[in-house]
Amino acid sequence: MIEIRNLKKSFGSNLVWEDVSFSIEQGETVAIIGRSGCGKSVLVKHLNALMYPDSGEVIIDGRNVFDLEYISLRKMRQRFGVLFQGSALFDSLNTFENIAFPLRYFTELNEEEISDKVMEALELVNLAGTSEKSPAELSGGMRRRVALARATILQPDFLIYDEPTSGLDPKTSEEINQLIISMAKNLNITSIVVTHDIHSVLKIATKVAFLEDQGLHWYGTVEELRDSDNEELMSFVSASEYQIRN
Numbered sequence: 001m002i003e004i005r006n007l008k009k010s011f012g013s014n015l016v017w018e019d020v021s022f023s024i025e026q027g028e029t030v031a032i033i034g035r036s037g038c039g040k041s042v043l044v045k046h047l048n049a050l051m052y053p054d055s056g057e058v059i060i061d062g063r064n065v066f067d068l069e070y071i072s073l074r075k076m077r078q079r080f081g082v083l084f085q086g087s088a089l090f091d092s093l094n095t096f097e098n099i100a101f102p103l104r105y106f107t108e109l110n111e112e113e114i115s116d117k118v119m120e121a122l123e124l125v126n127l128a129g130t131s132e133k134s135p136a137e138l139s140g141g142m143r144r145r146v147a148l149a150r151a152t153i154l155q156p157d158f159l160i161y162d163e164p165t166s167g168l169d170p171k172t173s174e175e176i177n178q179l180i181i182s183m184a185k186n187l188n189i190t191s192i193v194v195t196h197d198i199h200s201v202l203k204i205a206t207k208v209a210f211l212e213d214q215g216l217h218w219y220g221t222v223e224e225l226r227d228s229d230n231e232e233l234m235s236f237v238s239a240s241e242y243q244i245r246n
């Protein structure tokens with residue numbers, strides 16, 4: 001479980017948000033939505049202390065991540081996987097080596113063990129048989145899936161997705177949505193998804209956090225979102241041109 005308590009963050013005179021508090025339960029998929037610049041990316045960077053707040057706490061397993069010293073901080077960060085926007089694969093490495101990279105960097109596994117884990121991860125994202133291909137030879141959706149295999153290879157407890165469906169066609173977006181759901185289920189991963197894709201939110205999220213007016217404006221389940229009459233939330237959602245009550 002991740003508890004976000006009274007977080008406040010500013011850059012100089014630019015107040016991003018203040019007093020943001022909510023909890024993310026084990027196994028949940030929380031979508032973070034809000035207009036450009038409202039501080040979605042800044043918020044997720046606080047979860048694993050890649051950024052520090054002006055005040056407030058992020059509690060994981062009873063400990064405030066901002067109080068952790070070097071070794072505990074490193075261990076805590078290893079519990080997070082990140083799927084970066086645009087996949088961020090290493091162009092010079094093939095699929096196998098991209099996925100193997102965290103294993104080589106963070107573990108002492110031998111070649112056979114690495115190979116077994118990479119092959120298993122490839123199957124999980126439905127990409128068996130592509131281990132020799134370079135990122136340039138893969139479609140956008142396939143690259144996203146390789147990135148997902150890499151992000152989950154160390155079996156993280158928490159997975160942060162940064163715009164997982166941006167730039168993908170509707171069918172490929174749907175494949176990625178299904179994968180996010182199956183990762184959460186099969187690996188019991190707690191997922192935090194930064195997205196502008198309301199369609200995806202309705203498919204994958206269990207909870208939704210809406211940032212607006214320099215704070216957390218609304219937080220609730222997807223069912224509550226569908227029934228909500230919160231004006232700002234509905235105006236944001238309808239601007240995405242997606243009918244949520246269909």
Ligand SMILES: Nc1ncnc2c1ncn2[C@@H]1O[C@H](COP(=O)(O)OP(=O)(O)OP(=O)(O)O)[C@@H](O)[C@H]1O
Nearest residue numbers: 011014016034035036037038039040041042043194
């Ligand atoms: N390292 C930084 N230094 C200074 N200001 C920053 C930094 N990172 C983010 N900001 C500012 O914080 C605010 C929130 O940025 P953030 O990237 O979190 O927005 P966002 O909601 O993720 O936007 P988008 O939807 O466009 O990706 C913006 O005003 C941005 O300029």
